Amino acid sequence: MIEQGPIRPPSESKSLLLRLTRNCPWNKCLFCPVYKETAFSRRSVAEIKSEIDEIGEIIEDIQRISKKLGFGGKITATVISHIYPSGDRALIYRQIAHWLYFGEGSVFLQDANSLIMRPEDLAEILHYLRETIPGIRRITSYARSRTLARRTLEQLVMLREAGLDRIHIGMESGYDPVLSFMQKGSTAAEHVKAGCLVKEASISLSEYVMPGLGGKLWWREHALATADVLNQINADFIRLRSLRVPKSAPLSEKIETGEMELLDDDGVVREIRLFIEHLDGITSTLASDHIMNLLEEISGTLPEDKGKMLAVADRYLALPEKERLIYKVGRWGGAYRSLDDLEDSVLRAKIESVIHQWNVDEAGQVDEMIKEMADQYI
Numbered sequence: 001m002i003e004q005g006p007i008r009p010p011s012e013s014k015s016l017l018l019r020l021t022r023n024c025p026w027n028k029c030l031f032c033p034v035y036k037e038t039a040f041s042r043r044s045v046a047e048i049k050s051e052i053d054e055i056g057e058i059i060e061d062i063q064r065i066s067k068k069l070g071f072g073g074k075i076t077a078t079v080i081s082h083i084y085p086s087g088d089r090a091l092i093y094r095q096i097a098h099w100l101y102f103g104e105g106s107v108f109l110q111d112a113n114s115l116i117m118r119p120e121d122l123a124e125i126l127h128y129l130r131e132t133i134p135g136i137r138r139i140t141s142y143a144r145s146r147t148l149a150r151r152t153l154e155q156l157v158m159l160r161e162a163g164l165d166r167i168h169i170g171m172e173s174g175y176d177p178v179l180s181f182m183q184k185g186s187t188a189a190e191h192v193k194a195g196c197l198v199k200e201a202s203i204s205l206s207e208y209v210m211p212g213l214g215g216k217l218w219w220r221e222h223a224l225a226t227a228d229v230l231n232q233i234n235a236d237f238i239r240l241r242s243l244r245v246p247k248s249a250p251l252s253e254k255i256e257t258g259e260m261e262l263l264d265d266d267g268v269v270r271e272i273r274l275f276i277e278h279l280d281g282i283t284s285t286l287a288s289d290h291i292m293n294l295l296e297e298i299s300g301t302l303p304e305d306k307g308k309m310l311a312v313a314d315r316y317l318a319l320p321e322k323e324r325l326i327y328k329v330g331r332w333g334g335a336y337r338s339l340d341d342l343e344d345s346v347l348r349a350k351i352e353s354v355i356h357q358w359n360v361d362e363a364g365q366v367d368e369m370i371k372e373m374a375d376q377y378i
């Protein structure tokens, strides 16, 4: 049976998932609930290759269905609607059919840190994957900075030549006290070393940053030091994923005991503004492509779009309090995607009516209602 892990980056939503290791070998980050009740384990090269064979067979089977229906092997919505395998394989058949239908040819290697594999084993898998599955155009994976910092340039070049196109690193912060408090298990210096190695090996690099992670105490230092680290790396992509803390994350206890005080949404926007202001001398593309971000439209390529991105934050922060409240309720309620949506009179009337029905009389209660709405996406 083909295994799949629980998560992938939002930008890999149309990717075929291939699980090389199970769960997270570190598993200590306080803000992260994903693998907490699970143990890390490795999969053998033979086991992974047999799974790649199985995926190849499913692709052939789906193409046979397409030919039988007269579509010549092309995967259309009609073909997908005719795929009804039974039992355990139903889901994987449909996932692979959708992968063929979208035609992006991207594969994401799970779980949290595929680079922990012996580089020679990983290279063997990459070669086998590209030889066995036709139409692959991009292979990407998550990796930890500490693991990457222990690899040599030659090893990373070997992986790129074997077909690894992009690495997603959960950098989160470039400020050591935040990294240490959060038990991230990587330092700012390791982030710089890992990121520069990946770039030097000509592998595309995506760095995830977590606005809000410094809380009220360290928000400035977190913004400034993270910008500084990224200025030294010049990653291809900087991706924002604002902090939200589910009950299952160990960080929720620290919040309850007062060891950490969270920023509110407006504070996070101020922090993001400061962070972007200090990104300098780089050509990275910044994306806010995660549902946890209040201002999804903060995106663009540096340096030319810096002013545009700062203007989005400024526009939001300059709104009267009531407008910011309407925007937050619209965004976390799933109705708004940009500040221009505030102009939509029909949506606005619905949101105002929701706020009116809350019937709350204290500002703190409103914040609690908004937090509940936003937390539904965790």
Ligand code: SF4
Residues within 6 Å of the ligand: 024, 025, 026, 027, 028, 029, 032, 033, 034, 035, 112, 144, 170, 184
């Ligand atoms: S390294 Fe990544 S997956 Fe592992 S605990 Fe930290 S954030 Fe979670």
